Amino acid sequence: MSNHFSFIRVTTAFLAVLALIIVPSAEAQTTGKIAGTVTDASNGEGLPGVNVVILGTTTGGVTDAEGDYFILNISPGSYDIQASSIGFTTTTVQNVEVYVDQTTTVDFDLAEEVIEGEEVIVTAERPLVERDVTGSVHRLNAEALARTPIQNIDDILAQQTGVYNTGYTAYLRGGVQSEVNYQIDGTSLNSGLISDNWQRLNTTSIQEVSVLTGGYNAEYGNAMSGVVNVVTHEPSAFSRHYAGALNYRLRPAGQYHWGDNMYSQDLWKYTNFDLGYWQTQLETQANQNAYAEYFRRFYGWDGTRVPTANELLDTYRQQITPADVLANYAERMQHEMEGSIWGSPMDHLTFLVSGRYKKGVNIFPQSNAYNPERNIQVKLGYHFSPGQKLTLNVTNGWYHSSTVTESNWNNTTTSQEARWQPNADIRSPYVGSAYAPWGGYWLKGPEEKNFNVGTLKWDHTLSPRTFYTVSLSYLRDYTTSLQEYDKLNTNTETVRWGDSWFDLAGNFRLEARQIQVNNYSDSRAWTAKADITSQLHKSHQLKAGAEFKLYDVDYQHYYMEFPAGDVWHLDNVFDGNPAEAAIYLQDKMEYEGIVLNIGVRFDAFNARTMYSPNIYDPLLFQTHNGGDGTHPRNIAPIWQAHQPGKDWFAFRQDFRDAFPDNWEDLQTVSSEWKMAIAPRLGLSFPITENSKLRFSYGHFNQRPSWVSLMGFPTSWYDAAPYATVRMDQWQGWYGHPGLSYDRTIQYELGFTQNFFDFARLDLAAYYKDASRLTRYAYNGTYNRNGGGFASTSWGAGNSAGTIWSKTRNIANDGHDNIFYTNNAFKDIRGIEIVAEKLFTGRWAARAAFDFSTTTGGRAGYSQYREDGTTVNRPHSYDELKATWLSSYVLKGNVSYVTPQSLMMGVLGDITVGVYHEYFAGPQYTYYPADFQGLQRPNNRRWFPHHRTDLTFNKQVAVGNFRPVIGVEVFNLFNYKDRLLLVGDDLKRWEEDGELPKISKSGEDNLWSFYNPVSNPRRMIYFTLGLKF
Structure with missing residues (x-):
């Protein structure tokens, strides 16, 4: 009851604050601003009363007494800006680029009109030094995307400075990918339950994508390491027009992993x-x-x-003759089709419709022939007036995949065994499941995700100085991972539960019914959000916003083994309605010699769940907690399985029904609201027109995933389900409603220099102090616990280092309770150097160098003991502060577009784009057995990672249509990534240069030594497109 009233009080207070700030403004994350000064060309004085408008729209402004003007709430894109006044020549500046959260300066010098109707037209160039940017942000617009060898959002992210992509996951300045928040048109794509983001957006729908890695404003929350902000095309509502792009991409059949075909008869x-x-x-x-x-x-x-x-x-x-679905894995072509169209079919109405379907083909054999996926995006806008707009934005995504995905079902965010349990694909010809990867033994089932998000947003401009937005959104992420027992040919009489059928030589499991693992997660979120922006005067812009989010989560993880004829269940099942809220205030002050971004953010969350008051006895089993010592009392959610078909051993009866008397005096306590404040400060000091110095400082808080707060793992046996229920460390970790926000404090110092209006140099140095973490991973060039081009393990890099502690209760029945804690810390330091020539004329180029060092570890206790006569065990007994790891990364790209008339057009409009990346190899420790002297850790560095990608296409103008034909090549030079060896394999390599071997056969293990995920064999894609 107290939890209920506490929720009402906080909700009421939040809505009261929300009501106070709902006054004019647009969604701050999706628009920019144009500002400048209009002067008299004859004397340089400001001209008052000049009309400045964006051509093709009804948006504009009027200069004040000093000749200054500003135009707010502009979607990113390229515009023509016109200034006009009676008696002066009308002047138009073409191709003015507007970026999200940024001020674009456009100044005019108007000359007295000599000839009536005379007009001056000039072309804008993007300034090399962006004076109002105080943090680290990397932007790509639609034109830049077309010149770059990328296929999806993941490729875009991987090419940015400060981002290290291993092939399995991405790290942003030492932070794991689950610390990144993805947004589309201001709406978060994070489901919250297991910190998943929907990343499979359509690139043809994108007007601008920006990657924020440091110093971002207070309006961005729940993102310790970065924000990926996607803004889709926004057509003008007051001119009839259409535009669009269609793409088709084909990858020919072929073998793209290293080593022989998995089923070659030469093996x-x-x-x-x-x-x-x-x-x-x-x-x-x-x-x-x-x-x-x-x-x-x-x-x-x-x-x-x-x-x-x-x-x-x-x-x-x-x-050992594989089924066709396995044998033909290298004989399937991959197809991908995508198209987007946007425009204004009638006055006041705009639309964007975008769709993509991919018939994906794994480079490994897998349980299904294809990994299909689709993504549909629809945006409808209606302008009731130039300053009032209603927008509906819907995204529907789906995939079915038998291999590793970006989902956190692939790591320990969800369950302990997820770290080491392979997916249903075959990565070695000698893996035991090579001929039957469809369930039964240590394999995940194929993962299927259905993702839907819809937002209804009201945009209202109250005056030229003030606008606001109010939005309501609904998100649902429904994900399953089900083993495919229906593909088995035998029955339970031939292969009993708990048994396997091996081939005659005993090398491969042909069928198995030893283990069943099924996963379901259903996360729904309702969000109410309001933002307001007001330009108090020309140098002072104030933003404020509030957000409230209510969840409905249902999480079911079932793991079943069959020892001694019984069924052993290791389950993690819970549901609930957690909530979170946020308020922010941001002030942007732009003066001649300094630009300041000052903000503060307040976040709060409540798991809104009941839990045991005794951390040593979450099931309320022990008699001193009111239990009877025989049956647990706090397990209501455990047997609420409702999924049909696959869960033959999921118990169908609710514990409440079986033991109703035990619930009359159940003593549980309610979770509380957890709160955090995040100050943010950014400063930019323009030294000259060609250089600036910047500094930022900020706290970045992130709520632990709901599974970390609410997870409820138990073990039990089918034969006596109620009497055998125990807490169990083998399945996973208990959610800890007492967890608070993870926190990173970041400092950054940067410098930008323009060289001869040709290129610019950006320097940045940063320090990140991360504490109270529930997850830990090294920065470095790989992740010790999975992921990374040179990793010794597989799986998603996010799996690394979920932080937990253990309790040992008085009963000491061997089933210790393991729970999440905020006990981890990281220390990350780095520098970034970027030299860039922006796309002007015909070409662009960019080179970036990152160097970083990372350490970290755990603090506090690794084991808490209920028996007060023994001391708690600190983490320092088993893990001290980790040794420093260093990494350096080089990235570069260059693009060139040939003149349209080259060779009478035959060689015109050809785009060539090349991208190359180099990652230093991971550090490791190795000394020969006879080494004498002091052994220092990390005394060696493994082989580096190289990859070069290419895009080449030819465009032809046919009226308003532009057909495009091209080719994309990934890993152009067939570079190999070598996986870091360990143990005897490393010793043989160091001493004799010997490749790792397959233990049974003595063959060189090329399938595992060369990493086919970070660097597969050369892949060539043929593309066809149409732009209009």
């Missing part, structure tokens, strides 16, 4: 087991008896007849 698993091998096997009576029983069980023989050597050979070859 040892074929050549070693010839007729002579089987003749030798039949020389002993024991083997003859075993084969007779084998054929009785799996092939229906009578159990007395012994197969001949030829029958054994034929049977074995049939067993």
Whole structure:
């Protein structure tokens, strides 16, 4: 009851504040500003009363007494700006670029009109030194995307400064990808439950994408490491027009991993087991008896007849002849189609419709032939007047994938075994599931995600100085991962639960019913949001905003084993209605010698759940907590499984129904509101027109995922479900409603210099002090616990270092409770150097260098003991502060567009874009066994990562249409990434240069030594497109 009233009080207070700030403004994250001064060309004095308008729209402004003007709430894009006044020549500045959260300066010098109707037209050039940018932001508009070898948002992110992409995941200045918030047109794409972002947006719909890695304003929350802000095309509502782009991309069939084909008949698993091998096997009576029983069980023989050597050979070859879905993995073409169209079919109405379908093909064999995906985006806007607009924005996404995805189902955010449990694809010809990757033994099932988000936004300009937006949005992320037992050919009499069927040689599981893992997560979020912007005067812009979000989450993870004929369940099931809220205030002050961004953000969340008052007994099992010592009392959510079909062993009865009396005096406590304040400060000091110095400081808070706050793992046995329910450390970790915000404090110093109006140099140095973390990962060029081009493990890099502590209760029944804690910290320091020639004329170029060092670890206690006679165990017993890791990254790209008339147009409008990246290899420690002297950690560095990508296309103008034909090449020079070896493999490599071996066959293990994810074999895509 107290939780209920607390929620009402906080909600009421929040809505009261929200009501106070709902006055004019647009969504700050999606628009920019134009400002400048209009002067008299004859004397340089400001001209009052000059009309400045954006051509093709009804948007504009009027200069004040000093000749200054500003125009607010402008969608990013390219515009023509016109200034006119009676008695002066009308002047138009063309191709003025507007960027999100940025002021574009456009000044006019108007001459007295000599000839009536005379007009001056000039072309704007993007300034190399952007004086009002106080943080680190990297922007790409639609034109830049077309010149760059990218296929999706992930590729865009990977090419930015400060971003390190391993092929499995991305790190932004040492932060993991779950610390990044993705947005589309101001709406978050983060579901909140397991910190997933929907990233598979359509690139043809994008007007601008910006990647913020440091110093971003207070309006951005729940993002410790970065923000990816996507703004889609926004057509003018007051001119009839259409525009669009269509793309088709084809990747030919082929083998794109290293090593031989997984099912090549030249491999040892074929050549070693010839007729002579089987003749030798039949020389002993024991083997003859075993084969007779084998054929009785799996092939229906009578159990007395012994197969001949030829029958054994034929049977074995049939067993290792893969199903077509596996055998033909290198014979499938990948297709992708995408199209976007936007425009204004009638006055006041605008639209954007975008769709994409991809028939994805894994480079590895997998349980399904394809990994299909789709994404549909629709935006409708109606302008009731030039200053009033209603917009509906809808995104619908879906995929079905048998390989690793960006979802956090692939790491320990969701369950402990997710860190090491492979997906349903085959990455070595000798993995035990090579011929049956569809469930039964340590494999995840294919993952299917249905993602929907819709936003209704009201935009209202109250005056030239003030505008506001109010939006309501609904998001649903429904994800499943289900093993595919329906693909098994045997029945439970042939292969019983808890058993496997191996091939005759004992190398591969042909079918198995040993383990079942099924996952469901359903996250819904309703968001109310309001933002206001007011230009108090020409140098002072104030923003404020508030947001309230209510969730409905349903999380079900089932893991079942079958020891000793019983069914052992390791489950994590919970649901609830958590909530969070935020308020921010941001002040942007622009003066001649300084630009200041000062802001503060207030965040709050409440898991709105009930939990045990005793951390040592979350199930309220023990008698001193009111239990009876026999049955747990706090497990209501455990058996509320409602998914049909797959969960044969999920118990269907609610614990409340079985033991109603135990709930009459249940003593639980309610979660509380957790709050955090984040000050932000950014300063830019324009030294001259060609240089500036900037500094930023800020606190960046992020709520732990709801599974970290509400998770409820238990174990139990089918034979006696109620009597055997225990907390269990093997499944995962208990959500901890007492967790607070993760926090990073960041400092950044930057300098920008323009060289001869040709190129600019950006220097940045940053320091990030991360504390109270619930997740820990090294920065470096790889992640020790999974991910990274040279990692020793597989899976998503986000899996690294979920932070937990353990409790040992008085009963000490062996089922210790492990729970999430805010005990981790990181120390990250780095510099970034970027030299850039912007796209002017025909070409652009960019080179970036990152260097960073990282350390971190855990603080506090690793084990808490209920028995007060023993001391708690601090983390320092098992993990001290980690050694420093350093990394350096080089990235560069260049693009060139040929003149339209080159060779009579035959070689005109050809675009060539090249991107190259270099990552230093990971540090590691190795000393020969006979080394004498002091051994320093990280004394060696592994092989680096290289990759070069290319885009080449030819465009032809046919009236208003521009057909495009092209080719894209990834890993142009076929660079190989070598996985960092460990143990004896590393020793043999260091001492003899010997490649790692397959233990059974002695073959070189090229499939695992060369990382096919970060650097697959050269991939060539053929493209067709149409622009209009």
